[in-house]
Amino acid sequence: MKKYLSYSNHDVAVIHDENESEAVLSGLKRLQVERDIKSDDVVVLTPNWVNNQKTNPSDGVVVGPETLRTIIKWVKARSPRRIIIATGAGSGNTKQVMEEVGFDLVIEEEQVEFIDFNTGPYVTLSLNHKKPNTIKVNKIINEMTYHISFTQLKTHEEATMSASIKNMALSWPTTEEHGSPKKNLGIHEELHGFIAAMAESIKIDLAIVSANPVMIGTGPTKGIDKHTGLIICGRNPIAVDSIGARLLGFMEQGIGYIHLLKNKGFKETDIKAIPMKGLSLVDAEKIFSEKVYGEKMILETV
Template sequence: DVIISFTQLKYHEEATVTAAIKNIAMGYPPASIHGYPKKQTGIHEDLHGFIRCFAKKVPIDLSIISLDKAMIGTGPSDGMAVDTPGLVIASTDPVAADSIGARLLGFLPQAVCYLYGLYKDGLGEARPENMTILGLDLREAEKIFSKAAYGKKDVMLDKDKLKDIHGN
């Protein structure tokens, strides 16, 4: 058996980013087991801590993050859809996949507490320079996403050069 996370990239008002890791942590187990609405179960008292602990217990084998209908603005439900057909992040390293997704939304991994914690725990890679990225160059993907989201190609995290994990 394998665990595959297939989700859309979104801003999230509490988790900062919704991508592969948060998708699995909040979608499994189902609400019929841990309650609904989830905010009343105590999970949101330390949402980043919950997501991080869940990721350690339930590792993801394949992360697929769609950027077609990605959400910017006030997520998880009141944002604006961004159409970037054909852009997909896929990896067997969920920390790497989510780190790339976070960068497209304008966040370094350290801005996403659970993501940076998982990287520091050694559960995945957050530094693009240590990743093998196939297909589009990260900066080219950022340009495409930025143009679709904001109407400009220069509203991107790595505008002048690829920033390291803590920025420049």
């Protein structure tokens, strides 16, 4: 099978700060990503706005609007040519989620563009997958030069885990083609294969995953939110999500799409080989387990 993308920098920053925005900024500083965005870039920021069943960010269903503002301001300081907030709710109306949470005010006040992935115009994207082997996505994909995925860490009743890759893979397809929720044309029949194929086709240049809160139990909307104060970020979404999976208790074999990516040649799933910035994985596990389960637990000895 053809491997469409590659990642050269596997550093992952894990930061603990009860202030989510400060944790994100600290992680980005540790990674030294401030020079990655150039003046001619078209930056697309894809936040998780799954649906409007729960629109309080403290529930862990949608991202926090103030942290979204923080990331927008960080991008604006790099002076790219365009900044676009672009996403598509998995079910329901994207703009309704935007308005109920207050994302619309952030976008208006920060004077950035907004694109609803659930509306066109579209281009056709080929996938390294059987069903579907093509999907329609917004034409901004042909103009985008830098892509940020911002989401929460969750257990997920179908995908096992939701983090930066799952956020991207289910945000970009349009409900006009796949229905609401996005299950037409077979996306969910081989969901892990679909997510892996999307990861091969749409690059994430910066993955920001918040475990403040993390959702445990049954995600994406029915679980229990636990505030850990942890943020995971990096230039490599596969490495970032592999660390997130381990905090939830999974090896890469336990997350189907990550295991598929490993078998397709992406070796960034080896958590023992991922360079850590900020907290070590062991220290992150101690904080995570104590905040989530009430008792310190170490899964790794790296």
